[in-house]
Amino acid sequence: MNTAAVCSDLILFGTAGDLARRKLIPALYQLEKAGLLHKGTRIIGVARESKTAQEYTDWVYAQLEKFVTKEQIDADVWQRFANKLHYCAMDLGDCDSYQQLRQVIDSDADDAERATISYFATPPALFAAICEGLASVALNHESARVVLEKPLGHDLASSQAINQKVAEYFSESQIYRIDHYLGKETVLNLLALRFANSLFTDQWSHDRIDNIQITAAEQVGVEGRWGYYDDAGQLRDMVQNHLLQVLALIAMEPPTRLDAQSIRDEKLKVLRSLRPIDADNVADDSVRGQYTDGFSGDTKVPGYLKEEGAAAQSTTETFVALKAHIDNWRWSGVPFYLRTGKRMPQKRTEVVITFKPQPHNIFHETIGQLPPNRLIIRLQPDEGVEIEMMNKVPGLGQRMQLQPATLNLSFFKAFENKRIADAYERLLLEAIQGNQYLFVHRDEVECAWRWIDGIREAWENSGEAPRGYQAGTWGPAASVTMLAQDGREWDDEI
Ligand SMILES: NC(=O)C1=CN([C@@H]2O[C@H](COP(=O)(O)OP(=O)(O)OC[C@H]3O[C@@H](n4cnc5c(N)ncnc54)[C@H](OP(=O)(O)O)[C@@H]3O)[C@@H](O)[C@H]2O)C=CC1
Numbered sequence: 001m002n003t004a005a006v007c008s009d010l011i012l013f014g015t016a017g018d019l020a021r022r023k024l025i026p027a028l029y030q031l032e033k034a035g036l037l038h039k040g041t042r043i044i045g046v047a048r049e050s051k052t053a054q055e056y057t058d059w060v061y062a063q064l065e066k067f068v069t070k071e072q073i074d075a076d077v078w079q080r081f082a083n084k085l086h087y088c089a090m091d092l093g094d095c096d097s098y099q100q101l102r103q104v105i106d107s108d109a110d111d112a113e114r115a116t117i118s119y120f121a122t123p124p125a126l127f128a129a130i131c132e133g134l135a136s137v138a139l140n141h142e143s144a145r146v147v148l149e150k151p152l153g154h155d156l157a158s159s160q161a162i163n164q165k166v167a168e169y170f171s172e173s174q175i176y177r178i179d180h181y182l183g184k185e186t187v188l189n190l191l192a193l194r195f196a197n198s199l200f201t202d203q204w205s206h207d208r209i210d211n212i213q214i215t216a217a218e219q220v221g222v223e224g225r226w227g228y229y230d231d232a233g234q235l236r237d238m239v240q241n242h243l244l245q246v247l248a249l250i251a252m253e254p255p256t257r258l259d260a261q262s263i264r265d266e267k268l269k270v271l272r273s274l275r276p277i278d279a280d281n282v283a284d285d286s287v288r289g290q291y292t293d294g295f296s297g298d299t300k301v302p303g304y305l306k307e308e309g310a311a312a313q314s315t316t317e318t319f320v321a322l323k324a325h326i327d328n329w330r331w332s333g334v335p336f337y338l339r340t341g342k343r344m345p346q347k348r349t350e351v352v353i354t355f356k357p358q359p360h361n362i363f364h365e366t367i368g369q370l371p372p373n374r375l376i377i378r379l380q381p382d383e384g385v386e387i388e389m390m391n392k393v394p395g396l397g398q399r400m401q402l403q404p405a406t407l408n409l410s411f412f413k414a415f416e417n418k419r420i421a422d423a424y425e426r427l428l429l430e431a432i433q434g435n436q437y438l439f440v441h442r443d444e445v446e447c448a449w450r451w452i453d454g455i456r457e458a459w460e461n462s463g464e465a466p467r468g469y470q471a472g473t474w475g476p477a478a479s480v481t482m483l484a485q486d487g488r489e490w491d492d493e494i
Pocket residue numbers: 013014015016017018019020046047048049090091092093120121122123124126149150151
């Protein structure tokens with residue numbers, strides 16, 4: 001895997017947008033601060049507004065003041081970073097205007113060999129035009145890469161259309177599809193946890209595991225994005241990408257190497273093995289909800305249909321719970337319960353693995369039934385790993401009194417001096433270095449859409465509307481019932 005600083009031109013299409021301002025520009029600054037950007041790197045911001053290079057540099061500084069904070073901006077680092085900034089005003093829909101971009105690239109270029117990395121932080125409707133424009137000025141050469149933001153489509157057909165169009169100009173090895181969850185330190189730690197610890201190797205299957213829960217709870221609502229969100233809904237916005245990627249990393253077979261092909265091949269096999277949720281099982285294996293008036297912490301918040309910009313009616317789901325099955329040898333009979341929603345009581349993303357009970361209980365006289373061991377992987381916040389296990393309570397009184405206790409590895413405590421990098425820092429670095437293992441292959445995206453489309457179709461055919469849940473709760477009661485029917489419960493209600 002390439003880890004050297006590489007000389008490159010990074011073209012930031014959509015540099016004035018929300019994603020670029022909040023995430024990409026701060027992430028690039030942090031890479032500069034960490035000394036990970038090659039001295040010759042150029043960052044070329046592209047947007048429609050006409051600006052001089054100096055105006056763009058001042059504007060970037062203002063964004064850093066806001067999103068990195070003034071105290072954290074180091075004068076020397078900023079100077080180095082500012083020297084790398086360039087700007088090009090153009091309309092991405094106008095093929096002729098790519099000549100201007102070419103001119104910026106050609107001006108003050110040195111002789112260094114450069115990769116050209118084009119980051120598409122724009123609406124996906126522009127992806128085809130950008131590819132065509134780049135090709136028209138020969139910026140789809142062998143050392144060119146494109147980084148594509150989500151959403152990659154609305155369903156399988158639209159995703160295939162985008163992928164097809166991009167593939168006309170770039171080969172799969174040049175395409176970097178972002179799923180920002182794959183850049184999170186704790187999601188990467190799933191690989192370390194599973195494949196660097198022999199402790200879990202023989203435990204990781206239906207022989208020892210009873211069920212797995214993956215929760216991505218958000219406290220926020222739709223945050224002024226009602227129009228976008230109402231077209232998408234939580235199934236497309238969170239499950240199709242982030243939750244299925246986490247599921248695939250948890251469930252995949254050990255890859256032979258830490259490289260893109262090995263990891264993506266194994267993830268793909270998992271996605272292909274997902275049992276369809278269709279008319280036959282949709283009522284038992286899925287719940288969708290939409291938040292109504294309620295609370296976020298102590299603050300009163302409006303329901304989904306009263307948010308800014310909302311229409312009077314909508315059946316878009318803001319909560320989803322699913323019971324997924326992976327029909328393969330390893331996971332036969334182990335349900336994967338997935339759950340994600342807006343306006344839940346807290347922000348919490350975690351994986352909870354519940355192990356099967358001991359085959360024979362020698363402690364039944366003192367404790368009755370033994371509670372199961374659980375492995376809890378906290379992806380965010382308070383990143384860490386917990387193991388819940390039984391222990392003897394010290395003391396002479398009773399012969400064998402047991403009590404559950406937790407082994408708790410908090411990343412903040414264990415790696416005290418280490419800053420946890422934002423996902424976009426990791427992903428930008430890997431794209432610059434030409435490493436694809438944290439990016440999603442076309443086949444994975446399309447396989448995930450096929451599964452999601454089946455669920456949507458079953459929902460539509462059922463004719464049922466999403467169930468209401470009060471903002472600030474863990475979703476509709478039916479989500480609790482879905483697990484209760486299996487004799488289980490969600491890890492929450494805390
Ligand atoms: N915001 C976020 O947190 C996330 C966003 N995404 C995705 O990233 C993409 C960008 O999102 P976001 O930043 O929020 O969107 P914004 O609407 O805030 O920004 C879009 C950018 O695209 C530019 N643009 C649009 N049309 C043209 C055009 N014809 N020519 C030149 N530039 C154009 C806009 O330029 P101008 O300033 O000139 O209008 C603007 O800079 C979307 O696909 C979104 O779904 C994905 C994950 C998270």
